[in-house]
Amino acid sequence: KQEVTQIPAALSVPEGENLVLNCSFTDSAIYNLQWFRQDPGKGLTSLLLIQSSQREQTSGRLNASLDKSSGRSTLYIAASQPGDSATYLCAVSPSNDYKLSFGAGTTVTVRA
Amino acid sequence: GAVVSQHPSWVICKSGTSVKIECRSLDFQATTMFWYRQFPKQSLMLMATSNEGSKATYEQGVEKDKFLINHASLTLSTLTVTSAHPEDSSFYICSASGLGTQYFGPGTRLLVL
Numbered sequence: 001k002q003e004v005t006q007i008p009a010a011l012s013v014p015e016g017e018n019l020v021l022n023c024s025f026t027d028s029a030i031y032n033l034q035w036f037r038q039d040p041g042k043g044l045t046s047l048l049l050i051q052s053s054q055r056e057q058t059s060g061r062l063n064a065s066l067d068k069s070s071g072r073s074t075l076y077i078a079a080s081q082p083g084d085s086a087t088y089l090c091a092v093s094p095s096n097d098y099k100l101s102f103g104a105g106t107t108v109t110v111r112a
Numbered sequence: 113g114a115v116v117s118q119h120p121s122w123v124i125c126k127s128g129t130s131v132k133i134e135c136r137s138l139d140f141q142a143t144t145m146f147w148y149r150q151f152p153k154q155s156l157m158l159m160a161t162s163n164e165g166s167k168a169t170y171e172q173g174v175e176k177d178k179f180l181i182n183h184a185s186l187t188l189s190t191l192t193v194t195s196a197h198p199e200d201s202s203f204y205i206c207s208a209s210g211l212g213t214q215y216f217g218p219g220t221r222l223l224v225l
Binding site: 004041046089098104105 | 118144146148153154155156157158161203205207209213214216217218219221
């Protein structure tokens with residue numbers, strides 16, 4: 001069974017600092033990996049999707065890397081802003097059937 | 113972009129009653145819909161997968177008689193929590209696959225007293 005772990009569970013940084021969020025998964029046979037953002041009491045917003053054949057994806061200030069063989073992904077958020085405060089979830093899919101295994105998330109607080 | 117809605121957004125009910133949650137894909141046809149539940153500060157756990165016109169596939173440990181799923185059309189799936197108890201209190205999120213990707217609903221907060 002796929003286990004997804006996110007470290008740290010919580011992170012507090014001053015505005016402007018770069019953020020590094022880690023995700024690890026036990027079964028490297030994945031189809032893709034996604035990073036989501038979740039605001040308190042809300043649903044999920046997809047941030048980045050990395051296919052298993054890719055090493056990284058970038059969108060604006062966000063960059064996600066994937067090392068499938070070691071079962072790791074890292075989400076980098078450059079020049080953090082208070083609006084980046086949220087919980088960030090990592091999820092992997094074993095195939096193209098859209099079933100996802102989620103990590104517990106990293107809750108980020110960016111202090112103004 | 114594509115939108116998935118859930119109704120209600122939150123519900124409070126008495127123990128022993130049944131609660132129905134709707135998940136709708138508003139501008140696309142969803143071949144498959146998924147139901148997740150999330151406890152505070154925990155990850156989303158997949159409960160079941162539903163395909164239009166067929167029975168839902170439940171994940172191990174999820175009681176199908178407790179959590180009834182109906183996927184009557186390509187734009188609507190419903191989750192009914194039967195004889196709800198306080199331990200069923202949770203955040204329920206649906207997602208719908210279509211247009212080559214997956215979209216998540218905003219979630220439904222259920223509190224059983």
